Amino acid sequence: MIKVGLTGWGDHPDVYSPTSKKTEKLQDYSGHFPVVELDSTFYAIQPERNIRKWIGETPDGFGFITKAYQGMTGHHRGRLPYESEEEMFDLFRLSIGPMIEAGKLPMVLAQYPPWFDCTKENVGTLRRLRALLEGIDVAVEFRHQSWYSEKYREGTLQFLREQNFIHSVCDEPQAGEGSIPFIPVATRKDKTLVRLHGRNTAGWKADGRDDKKWREVRYLYDYNDDELAGILDGVRKIEEQSDQVYVIFNNNSGGHAAENAKRFMKLAGIDPQGPGGRQLDLFGKEEW
Template sequence: MKILCGSAGWTDKTLIACKRFYPADCRTAEARLRFYASQFPLVEVDSSYYGMPSAANSALWVDRTPADFTFDIKAFRLLTGHQTVRESLPKDIAMAIPETGKKNLYYRDVPAEVLDELWRSYREALEPLRNAGKLGAVLFQFAPWLMCGPKGNAHVEECADRMQEYTVAVEFRNESWLNDRHAFDTLELLRRRKLVHVIIDAPETVTNRAHTLWQVTNPELAFVRLHGRDAEKWNATGAPTAAGRFDYDYSDNELAQISGPIRDVSRRTAKTHVIFNNCREDQGQRNARTLMKILGR
């Protein structure tokens, strides 16, 4: 069993501000990544969701990490169906998209030829990581309004086509994909396209999330993301951002319990990635360390 544990990001403002994870002399982006990579074998890049990644940054990440370090890359939000402001796009691509008169752009607003360039640019940004053998999965966390059905399935298929040379992991946020009616067909779709089903840990009592199914759809990789279990914060009203829903500190008992299913899925795959997305202060890093001890790694 090869199980890699890490956190979603290493530059969160609250992580740096709490001063509990990084040594006092880690004051630069380079120093922080080098230190993080000395503690964990895996990290999820979440900045690539908010803005398009660049080949220059990917090359820096390669240089600043050990040879066996792995980056999972979160797909850019426009590609996963989320609302996107023009300012987060490369200038040439933003200028090529007709004005809609609205603050946000969606995938449907982008002309086909511009989408081709956007996807090409996105893949190009990942090449330094892939060439160095440090690219794990490209994580497509689809928008919560992307429902299971002809349109939703077509978009998942398009993403698979556009990224067929990469290991793609899929996390659904709409419950329709993995409910009793559609779970079998959804998992079959993922298996047919060799997409990695992302197993999530999240509050059990909320409805605006996909179901947790401990299933493997790609024999090369299992992917587990832990979001926390606070139902009140998950659906908090009036919060300025969604980050508050992931403010959760797993207990040692909870981590011991979840280590069993993680071991089970790891026996069905070549590798297993476990990412803590409870990214407030050093919660994710502390929890990842504890889980690594429990798993004996």
């Protein structure tokens, strides 16, 4: 089974009802897609009230692919606002607990930065993450090409299998060592994650120190039908290896994600509505 969704629910005008309020965006979104990537958890460990609010705003069958807090994956700069690594992980686990109880946490996404290369030390870091998040389904996404080099590729995939990690398969610009190839291989039989970042090579290489400009261009891309068909071929290969394939469109710098996702769903023959029961045709018109 293939489940398609987008990164976040707050920046996809195509999926909102004209009469909806700002506070109703998640309800509208869940009428179109069965899953969303929750990225606010990357910037801060969320208070329980936020998590319970989002759970209550979504129907049964909806899922949140929850991004690991940046301090857990080496992105955070400066001193962490926690007394210890254990405290940070414990608070994160408490935060996502209600999602687990509600059956709305397909996985936690641990996305590592481009400087996290394939070394013995970093393999140890992954082992520690696995121990600290024991009992939780975790997808690992790399951003350094060394993990998929000819020398290490099979070892990387085997390590993910042994540690019971979900493989995050990515479509992204091939822009040197800070990007990874599309490797349609599952490391778990039950679920696999596919994230589509677009193919904007210039934007991918943009200087991240100018955070606002970087976010405006990094994921600026509109997939054409041939590209989506090629991705679907890869997703079908993964589907042969894994019961559920979660496909997340992250190419939203220009607002293309929702329309691209709907086109992909049409190509794949997937019912174009979420558990909330709304549809969106290719021209952005909702059908109620």
